[in-house]
Amino acid sequence: xxxxxxxxxxxxxxxxxxxxxxxxxxxxxxxxxxxxxxxxxxxxxxxxxxxxxxxxxxxxxxxxxxxxxxxxxxxxxxxxxxxxxxxxxxxxxxxxxxxxxxxxxxxxxxxxxxxxxxxxxxxxxxxxxxxxxxxxxxxxxxxxxxxxxxxxxxxxxxxxxxxxxxxxxxxxxxxxxxxxxxxxxxxxxxxxxxxxxxxxxxxxxxxxxxxxxxxxxxxxxxxxxxxxxxxxxxxxxxxxxxxxxxxxxxxxxxxxxxxxxxxxxxxxxxxxxxxxxxxxxxxxxxxxxxxxxxxxxxxxxxxxxxxxxxxxxxxxxxxxxxxxxxxxxxxxxxxxxxxxxxxxxxxxxxxxxxxxxxxxxxxxxxxxxxxxxxxxxxxxxxxxxxxxxxxxxxxxxxxxxxxxxxxxxxxxxxxxxxxxxxxxx
Amino acid sequence: xxxxxxxxxxxxxxxxxxxxxxxxxxxxxxxxxxxxxxxxxxxxxxxxxxxxxxxxxxxxxxxxxxxxxxxxxxxxxxxxxxxxxxxxxxxxxxxxxxxxxxxxxxxxxxxxxxxxxxxxxxxxxxxxxxxxxxxxxxxxxxxxxxxxxxxxxxxxxxxxxxxxxxxxxxxxxxxxxxxxxxxxxxxxxxxxxxxxxxxxx
Numbered sequence: 141x142x143x144x145x146x147x148x149x150x151x152x153x154x155x156x157x158x159x160x161x162x163x164x165x166x167x168x169x170x171x172x173x174x175x176x177x178x179x180x181x182x183x184x185x186x187x188x189x190x191x192x193x194x195x196x197x198x199x200x201x202x203x204x205x206x207x208x209x210x211x212x213x214x215x216x217x218x219x220x221x222x223x224x225x226x227x228x229x230x231x232x233x234x235x236x237x238x239x240x241x242x243x244x245x246x247x248x249x250x251x252x253x254x255x256x257x258x259x260x261x262x263x264x265x266x267x268x269x270x271x272x273x274x275x276x277x278x279x280x281x282x283x284x285x286x287x288x289x290x291x292x293x294x295x296x297x298x299x300x301x302x303x304x305x306x307x308x309x310x311x312x313x314x315x316x317x318x319x320x321x322x323x324x325x326x327x328x329x330x331x332x333x334x335x336x337x338x339x340x341x342x343x344x345x346x347x348x349x350x351x352x353x354x355x356x357x358x359x360x361x362x363x364x365x366x367x368x369x370x371x372x373x374x375x376x377x378x379x380x381x382x383x384x385x386x387x388x389x390x391x392x393x394x395x396x397x398x399x400x401x402x403x404x405x406x407x408x409x410x411x412x413x414x415x416x417x418x419x420x421x422x423x424x425x426x427x428x429x430x431x432x433x434x435x436x437x438x439x440x441x442x443x444x445x446x447x448x449x450x451x452x453x454x455x456x457x458x459x460x461x462x463x464x465x466x467x468x469x470x471x472x473x474x475x476x477x478x479x480x481x482x483x484x485x486x487x488x489x490x491x492x493x494x495x496x497x498x499x500x501x502x503x504x505x506x507x508x509x510x511x512x513x514x515x516x517x518x519x520x521x522x523x524x525x526x527x528x529x530x531x532x533x534x535x536x537x538x539x540x541x542x543x544x545x546x547x548x549x550x551x552x553x554x555x556x557x558x559x560x561x562x563x564x565x
Numbered sequence: 566x567x568x569x570x571x572x573x574x575x576x577x578x579x580x581x582x583x584x585x586x587x588x589x590x591x592x593x594x595x596x597x598x599x600x601x602x603x604x605x606x607x608x609x610x611x612x613x614x615x616x617x618x619x620x621x622x623x624x625x626x627x628x629x630x631x632x633x634x635x636x637x638x639x640x641x642x643x644x645x646x647x648x649x650x651x652x653x654x655x656x657x658x659x660x661x662x663x664x665x666x667x668x669x670x671x672x673x674x675x676x677x678x679x680x681x682x683x684x685x686x687x688x689x690x691x692x693x694x695x696x697x698x699x700x701x702x703x704x705x706x707x708x709x710x711x712x713x714x715x716x717x718x719x720x721x722x723x724x725x726x727x728x729x730x731x732x733x734x735x736x737x738x739x740x741x742x743x744x745x746x747x748x749x750x751x752x753x754x755x756x757x758x759x760x761x762x763x764x765x766x
Contacts, residue, residue: 149761213610225676225715235761258608263660264716266730267762299608304619305659307714321615322650323657339613382678382719389720424677424715454719456678467677474676474714480657492572512571519569562738564685 141368143392144376145352149236155271157278160239166284168355172247173292180251184354187362188374193219193310193347194423194451196440199354203344205334206252212341214254217319218245220261220268220348221303221310224423225474226454229378230348232390234261234268237352238275239284242298244351246285247358249296252344256297259348260315263304272300307478311526312345314480325482326526349378369395373439381407383457384414395439399429402438403457414459418542422451424471425531427538428464448538463558464543465550468536469497475532486529489520493536500547503554510547514540589633594643598624602643615646618654622661626729631662659713660729667702667709669748672726675712678719686738687723688712694742708745721760732759 148154148163160166172180185200206214218241222230234241245257261268276298280286287295301319308314309324316338318324337343353375357365366374373395379402382388386408393406399421403409410416418428421438426449429436436446443450458467476490496513499505517533524530540547549557559565594602602621609616621644625636632655641648655661662670673679673688688699691710695703702709718724721734725741727748733756736744747755 222717223715226678226719227715228717228719231717232761235759262717263658264713264726264729267732267759271762301608301616302619302623303658304622304654304661305713306657318619319616320613321618321644321646321654323653339610380719382722383681388678388722420677456681456719458681462681470675470677470680477714492569495572516569516572562681562683562686564689 141376141392141394141396144356145233145237145240145349145378146390146392149232155236155238155275157239157275157282157284160237164359165239165355166243168358169243169246169250169284170290171358172250173290173294177251177253180247180358183362184251184357187357187365188372189350189353189357189365190373190440191347192349192353192377192452194224194425194449196450199346199350202334202346203248203252205332206342206344207335208253210342213256213339214252215338215341215343216245216248216252216254216257217312217315217338217343217345218257218259218348218351219310219312219315219345220259220265221307221315222265222348222452223262223307223310223478224425224452224454225471226380226382226420226423226456227452228380228382229390229453231265231268232378233348233352234259234265235271238272239279240352240355241348242276242279242285244346244354245298246289246296247354248344248346248351250294252342254344255295256299258319258338259298259300260309260319261300261302262309263302263306266302269300269302276300306480307474308480308526308528311528314526315345316343323480325480326528328525370437370439370442373441377438377453379406379438380452380454381457382454384411384459384462385409385457386411395437395442397438398442399434399436399438399455402455403434407455407457410457410459412459414461416457417460417462418458418464418467420454420456420458420535421446422449423454424456424474425449425527425534426451427534428542430542461558461560461562463501463556463560464539464546465497465501466556466558466563468539469494469501471535472497472532475528479528479532483524483529485520485523486532489516489529490532492516493520493533497536500550501556503550503556505547505551507548507551510540510544510551589635590629592625592629592633592636592639594624594639595628598628599643614644615650618644618646618651619658622651622655626661631665668707670709670711670728671745671748672711672713672729674714674716674718674722674724674726676715678715679722679724682722683738684723687725687736687741690738690741691745694745707749718759725756727753727756731756733757734760 190196306324313327314324391406472494606617725733
């Protein structure tokens with residue numbers, strides 16, 4: 141499949157308004173404004189577009205949940221927090237194709253009846269904020285946003301809001317808290333953000349890549365969009381490939397692709413001709429899969445069948461030099477650091493898990509520690525307000541499931557049995 | 566007594582680790598910075614000015630390098646919320662410094678994709694060169710070494726960020742010491758930046 145989202149990202153000055161309009165940009169918005177909001181939602185529903193942030197929830201349905209008759213203002217929030225380890229796709233879209241995102245935001249706002257969209261960028265993306273703010277000004281100056289867009293009577297503003305370093309801000313209700321100037325901690329649901337969201341008002345929250353797909357659906361039609369991929373997994377998809385491959389990067393293709401093709405064809409194969417040990421297919425929160433599972437289709441449904449998830453399509457590849465206990469410890473360090481502290485099982489449990497993993501990795505663990513890991517993990521997963529708890533235990537549980545022998549070898553030999561030269565030992 | 570029968574807390578675990586810091590110099594926004602903040606505050610409904618707390622704290626950090634107690638009180642006054650509400654934000658987010666830092670805060674990404682490409686060795690090399698541990702500032706006040714969690718540039722691993730803003734990609738572990746030298750000599754120009762940004766010109 142030829143890229144459509146990223147077709148112009150390598151062109152010099154391809155991110156500017158003139159370049160975007162020159163390649164037919166903002167035509168999707170023009171078309172949407174000629175339709176009734178409900179018709180726009182119907183088109184998005186017909187396309188089968190599913191959220192690209194991780195959950196894969198149908199976007200049209202999400203928009204439909206926003207009550208039409210609410211007397212309160214409505215908001216659209218674009219989740220550009222992009223913090224899932226291994227994910228770096230939204231960053232490319234925002235920096236190199238910002239007007240596609242703006243157009244998606246404007247169409248989304250029109251569909252749900254919002255007049256303001258906030259793009260919540262992660263704190264580390266200050267260069268992205270500079271690009272977005274400059275291009276927002278350019279679009280406003282030419283009347284693509286602001287008052288009475290295209291003479292349709294539709295008013296809409298877009299603001300870029302930058303966080304300050306918190307993984308949890310990528311969780312939709314925590315994102316709203318952060319945008320309100322508080323700690324990024326999740327809210328109890330229901331009520332769901334579609335009804336009680338930002339400032340207590342109805343709010344739709346969509347990922348950057350999701351919104352970038354919306355203008356394409358308007359211009360090319362829902363049938364075209366659905367036809368790009370397997371059934372219920374339509375549209376173009378960005379994949380982030382990192383770790384032990386020859387050519388790490390962002391690659392766009394359809395969800396017909398398999399994990400094997402992504403590693404070998406797009407990622408250039410395993411670095412240095414080594415052999416594959418394991419793959420994390422959808423960001424650090426998704427269970428690892430083994431070399432004999434990589435013929436799985438890299439789609440929402442294909443990876444569920446393989447016992448994992450597409451998540452944010454962040455494919456992290458590990459070669460045979462990688463110690464899986466070390467991997468679990470590395471990711472647990474991340475989750476312990478990023479746990480927001482609201483729910484006790486997650487706040488306490490991630491700290492315990494890290495301590496246990498650290499002692500096993502150092503060769504100071506016991507056989508009972510391996511079961512203790514599973515026991516503590518079972519008290520976190522499913523017992524927290526947001527999916528962070530499930531995410532935090534996924535790497536531990538899936539590495540114990542597939543690599544228990546490696547954990548046992550650490551205990552038996554009293555040392556790390558797989559010390560790679562790329563680590564600081 | 567811990568919640569889990571087999572997980573004992575270390576001694577001292579229940580002692581609050583919070584320290585009351587010295588108050589530091591009085592703080593107020595410069596008129597230009599105050600205007601910038603008021604401009605940003607127009608992005609949010611007037612009754613939700615608190616949304617501008619994070620932008621306000623960024624401006625504080627730009628103005629004095631870190632966020633002091635008087636700055637927290639000043640931000641609270643300007644925003645119209647309590648100092649506790651501002652402190653809540655400062656203590657939560659990783660990018661706010663609560664004590665003075667070196668001229669260059671060198672932040673090495675330590676999460677999986679960077680670690681698979683040698684990030685641990687980058688940190689070890691910098692730590693050895695400076696003679697400081699993670700979280701410390703060297704005696705000359707030039708460098709503070711920190712570790713960060715995933716910066717979202719995993720294809721250009723290992724990634725180093727300087728002063729919360731300037732990126733440096735594909736840092737070979739054995740060259741990490743040299744990066745410090747060139748930072749000292751030519752400032753942020755020594756950094757590669759984000760490869761996408763570089764492509765713009």
